[in-house]
Each structure stands twice: as C-alpha cells, then as structure tokens.
Amino acid sequence: MLLAEVLSSLQPLAGASVVDCTLGFGGHAAALLAHAGPDGQLVGFDLDEGNLANVRERLDAVGNLYSLHHANFAAIEGVLAVESAGGADALLADLGMSSIQVDDADRGFSYMRDGPLDMRMDRTRGKTAAELLATLPADELAAAFRELGDEPQADAIAAAVVESRTVAPLERTTQLRDLIQLAAPVKVEFAVGKKNPSAWQQRAKPAARVFQALRILVNRELASLAHLLRVLPRCLKPGGRAAIISFHSGEDRLVKAAFKEGHQKGVYSQVSDEPIRASSDERYSNPRSRSAKMRVAVRAS
Numbered sequence: 684m685l686l687a688e689v690l691s692s693l694q695p696l697a698g699a700s701v702v703d704c705t706l707g708f709g710g711h712a713a714a715l716l717a718h719a720g721p722d723g724q725l726v727g728f729d730l731d732e733g734n735l736a737n738v739r740e741r742l743d744a745v746g747n748l749y750s751l752h753h754a755n756f757a758a759i760e761g762v763l764a765v766e767s768a769g770g771a772d773a774l775l776a777d778l779g780m781s782s783i784q785v786d787d788a789d790r791g792f793s794y795m796r797d798g799p800l801d802m803r804m805d806r807t808r809g810k811t812a813a814e815l816l817a818t819l820p821a822d823e824l825a826a827a828f829r830e831l832g833d834e835p836q837a838d839a840i841a842a843a844v845v846e847s848r849t850v851a852p853l854e855r856t857t858q859l860r861d862l863i864q865l866a867a868p869v870k871v872e873f874a875v876g877k878k879n880p881s882a883w884q885q886r887a888k889p890a891a892r893v894f895q896a897l898r899i900l901v902n903r904e905l906a907s908l909a910h911l912l913r914v915l916p917r918c919l920k921p922g923g924r925a926a927i928i929s930f931h932s933g934e935d936r937l938v939k940a941a942f943k944e945g946h947q948k949g950v951y952s953q954v955s956d957e958p959i960r961a962s963s964d965e966r967y968s969n970p971r972s973r974s975a976k977m978r979v980a981v982r983a984s
Contacts, residue, residue, distance in 0.1 A: 684779065684972050685928060686714060688959050692926045692979045693773040698722040700767040702918070704756035704776035704911065705729060708783070709738035711775055716745045725749040726766045728756045730804035730902070731784065755805075757910045763918055770920040776911060777928040778904070779975065792898060794860040794890040800853060802894075802901045812897045816853045821845045831905070831933060832896030834889055836867035856894075863890045895931065908934055912941035916950045919982035928977045935976050942980045953981040 689711055695701050697720040703712040706729040716725040725742070729735060732753045742749045750766055752758070756776060763770060784790050788798035791812060800813035816824070821841045828837035843866035844853065853859050867889040899905060908927075915925055929935045935958065942954040958976035960966075966973045 684777065684969065684975055685959070685961055685965070685977055686710060688961075688977060689775060689926055689928075690714060690718065692959065692977070693775065693924050695719055695723075695773045699772040700769065700920070701725045702759065702763070702767075702771045702774040703727045704759065704774065705778065706734055706738045706751065707777065707779075707781040708734070709741040711777060712738060712749075713741045713745050715773065715775065716742055716747050716749055719747060721747050723747060724767065726762060726771075727751045728754050728759065728762075730755050731781075732805070732807070734781070734783075753805075755907055757907045759911065759918055760914045770918055770923060771925075772920055772923050774915070774919060774923070774925040775928075776908075776926075778908065778934055779928065779930045779971070780898075782971075788856075791856050792894065794856055794863075794888075794894050797855055797857040800856055800859060800897075802898045804902045809901065809903075812901050813852065813854050815897070815900060816844055816859070817848055827900045828893050828896045830896075831899045831931070832892035832894075833932060834867075834892040834896065836889055840866045840889065840893060842866070859893070860890045863893055899931065899933075905933060905937065908937055912937060915941075915980075916945060916982060921982055921984040922952075923982045924979065925982075926977055926979045928975050930971075930974045930976075935978070938978045942978055945980060949983055951980045952983040953979075955979045 695715050695718040699719045701715040701719050706712055706727045712725055712727050719725060735751050735753060739751060752762055785793050788796035791798045791801040800811060802812040803809050824844055825837040825841035828834040828840055840863055843862055847853060847862055869888050919925060927938045929938055945951040946954045955978040958978055961972035961975055
C-alpha cells in the first residue's frame, strides 16, 4: 500500500540503513532493501510471528543484508543500538493490518467470519478480546468503542455487552456481531444532494468500528505508537527520514502532533503539511487504501 509514495518520501539510497517497523507481507521491506543494495541493511519488526517466514523468503530473493525480529516496534531503540548503531536513514511504520490476518477466521479480526474472539497480533501473550469483553466495566468499554472506533452508539453497545455476559460469555466473532447489530442497527441514509434511490448510502457498520476498537485495545496499539514517536528522533540519523501510515483518526492525530512538536523544537527539519493519500488508481483497486494517511518527517542534520 502506498508503495510508490513510501519510496518517494523515504528516498532510500544505496548503502542505507532502513527499518520496517511492521513487516506484514514484506512488500515495503523488499522494495526498501532492494534500494539499500548490497552495502545497505534492513531491520524489520513484526508482532505476528506467522508473517516472518514469508517475509524472510521475499527478502532472501532480494539478496541483501537484513535481520528480522518477532517484536513490537516499541523495542526499536534497543534493537537498533545493536543492529545499526548509527541509526536509520529511512524508517517506515505501516500501522494497517494485512489481509491474511483479516481473512484468517481463527484470528478473530473480522466480524464477517465466525471465529474465536482473539484479535491478538502476538498470540503468545496478552489478553484476548473475549477476555476484555468479559471483564471490563461498561464505562471502559464505551470509552474504547468511542475513542478507538469513533462509534457514536458506544454506550448502547457497551451496555448490551455487559448485559449479555451475565447470561453467557461472548466468545465468537458472530456472537459479538449479532449483539452489536441488535444494540446499534446499521443506518442507511440518503446521500446529501442526491435525488435518485441509487444514491442511498450506508454508513460504516457499528460492528466494523467496534471490532477496530477492540483490536487496537487488545494490542495496545496507541500506546506502542506513542512510544515509537517519543524515541523516533533518537532512532534516525541526521537527515534520516520517517514515514508513518495510519488508518485511524486517533493514530493520525498522534503522528501529526508529534511531528508538529518536533518541527517546532527543531528536532525535525521538515514534516508533512498534509497527509499523503493513495492515488485514485490504488483506491479503486484496493478499497482499504482509502483510509490510509501517510505523514513524513525528516530528522534535522
């Protein structure tokens, strides 16, 4: 996603030290490593251990130096102290999920597929979505649905979850989806300024927003991003460039604020005035890219 925009923004040169904080399929990593060349290196991170074997195969095909780490990118500062003592010339964090994760029903990320309510990126640690739904009080659930999912009917959904769990635990994705649909029915609206029935439009489903909120909560994604933004200047070489792709308004606000503050303090010599968006062709071929926003910062020399 946004591959051409990433390469244009990060400008990785031969011999560069590059970092991919969220390997996913490895498409960005392979392209960055190819640009770094035989004298460069790539350091990659992914919370999902299942991604690493596929990424390793792609990077082996490129043939240049790399190291992969089954870890949250919050560990980046310590890893770079060992792997690339001078810091990174180019760093990417794509905060989106891979379609493999979404399509795997056993991961519990999708309300469209029946599976266990897990949602952990790293299935070796942490509480599952089912465990959080079984224990968090209504006000904390509502706050998560509202702040992490932008769900306007957060209170009604949270109350329904708490009431439902007194009868039986919520353990399956379809159980939660059906409960949400009863508590917060999908709204269909007539498009503003349109007069023909074909212009009717459906708002994003409450289930989609709640599932997004739970995934962010389970994986502590905003806390990890906030930590990355704090240590990022120390991870970049002078003149080094960082690009962060976000898919949620809360993520984008954190990135925008951190880059703006860093620019004001002279830490960054240049930051994005506006987010970089996917091209119209990519938005057409890959609908998930429509919500992607990339912001770029350049470390002061």
